[in-house]
Amino acid sequence: MLFSKTCEYGIRAAVYIASQSDKTEKTGIEEICENIEAPRHFTAKILQILTRNHLLSSQKGVNGGFYMTAEQLQQPMIVLVEAIEGKEVLSKCGLGLKACSEVEPCPLHNKYASIRNNIKQMLSGVTIKDMAVSLQTGKAFLKID
Amino acid sequence: MLFSKTCEYGIRAAVYIASQSDKTEKTGIEEICENIEAPRHFTAKILQILTRNHLLSSQKGVNGGFYMTAEQLQQPMIVLVEAIEGKEVLSKCGLGLKACSEVEPCPLHNKYASIRNNIKQMLSGVTIKDMAVSLQTGKAFLKID
DNA sequence: ACAATAAAAGACAAAAACATCCTTATTTAA
DNA sequence: TTAAATAAGGATGTTTTTGTCTTTTATTGT
Numbered sequence: 001m002l003f004s005k006t007c008e009y010g011i012r013a014a015v016y017i018a019s020q021s022d023k024t025e026k027t028g029i030e031e032i033c034e035n036i037e038a039p040r041h042f043t044a045k046i047l048q049i050l051t052r053n054h055l056l057s058s059q060k061g062v063n064g065g066f067y068m069t070a071e072q073l074q075q076p077m078i079v080l081v082e083a084i085e086g087k088e089v090l091s092k093c094g095l096g097l098k099a100c101s102e103v104e105p106c107p108l109h110n111k112y113a114s115i116r117n118n119i120k121q122m123l124s125g126v127t128i129k130d131m132a133v134s135l136q137t138g139k140a141f142l143k144i145d
Numbered sequence: 146m147l148f149s150k151t152c153e154y155g156i157r158a159a160v161y162i163a164s165q166s167d168k169t170e171k172t173g174i175e176e177i178c179e180n181i182e183a184p185r186h187f188t189a190k191i192l193q194i195l196t197r198n199h200l201l202s203s204q205k206g207v208n209g210g211f212y213m214t215a216e217q218l219q220q221p222m223i224v225l226v227e228a229i230e231g232k233e234v235l236s237k238c239g240l241g242l243k244a245c246s247e248v249e250p251c252p253l254h255n256k257y258a259s260i261r262n263n264i265k266q267m268l269s270g271v272t273i274k275d276m277a278v279s280l281q282t283g284k285a286f287l288k289i290d
Numbered sequence: 291a292c293a294a295t296a297a298a299a300g301a302c303a304a305a306a307a308c309a310t311c312c313t314t315a316t317t318t319a320a
Numbered sequence: 321t322t323a324a325a326t327a328a329g330g331a332t333g334t335t336t337t338t339g340t341c342t343t344t345t346a347t348t349g350t
Contacts (some may be wrong), residue, residue, distance in 0.1 A: 004337075061298080096150065108222075115260075
């Protein structure tokens with residue numbers, strides 16, 4: 001509902017990569033996709049987008065793969081989501097009206113705005129690292145073995 | 146983000162029909178679509194779904210059209226949304242994990258659950274009629290003329 | 291240098307969402 | 321009782337999203 005498949009895979013992949021970022025080895029796309037149960041090539045494309053947006057780092061060649069810098073680990077989820085879904089996604093009218101505004105609101109405007117703020121707050125208040133830590137400490141899961 | 150196009154059109158159409166429900170004449174699909182700026186045939190199909198689900202009433206033939214009973218006007222938005230998007234939409238995992246649960250939650254589980262509850266509350270707390278009234282009193286708009 | 295490895299990039303395919311058009315069934319006014 | 325009106329239903333088309341496959345480019349260990 002909230003996220004597209006693209007966004008779901010992107011978040012899951014980023015969190016997995018983050019969870020591996022203590023290791024010195026970089027993480028390959030194959031390993032990532034196995035651990036988040038996402039389609040190989042499709043996910044690779046999403047990671048390209050994130051890499052272009054400097055939310056991930058990557059290296060080609062032998063022993064290459066994906067990894068995250070300390071700075072990247074500290075990015076809040078909202079940055080990921082906006083990179084994938086586009087910045088507008090969190091400001092568009094809930095009923096899809098082009099002209100919806102404070103002055104001429106749709107019938108759902110205020111209620112929707114408040115929900116949207118909740119969502120923004122959630123996405124701003126959680127970093128990739130936060131989620132990775134919850135994985136590492138066994139408090140959360142991306143895959144049930 | 147929150148709603149599909151199908152759902153947006155469905156809500157807008159229902160609200161428009163509701164806003165016309167004081168009149169004795171029923172409202173035709175043509176008029177509805179003009180006033181909510183939605184595609185004619187596509188919207189007609191959505192209204193079929195809502196009618197089958199008894200969220201709208203319709204009548205064929207001369208002077209036919211769509212209308213809503215007092216009871217239908219009192220339905221909360223959540224019923225509309227569930228009829229269109231499916232009941233599961235408001236209980237699925239935010240990261241798209243099949244196995245996500247309280248016991249084995251995804252890294253976003255609790256935050257997402259709280260957002261979802263907000264959304265449910267909003268959708269349960271607003272009736273079609275509420276939205277129609279805001280239209281009728283000029284407090285809200287579906288179309289800017 | 292060279293072979294192996296891994297991400298990047300591009301072309302293509304399938305499925306789902308969105309949208310249109312045409313026919314059918316029903317109702318009613320004349 | 322018939323013609324017109326209007327929703328319902330079915331077939332089809334388009335676009336977007338999701339997914340795969342192949343080739344290219346960069347990197348590195350030997």
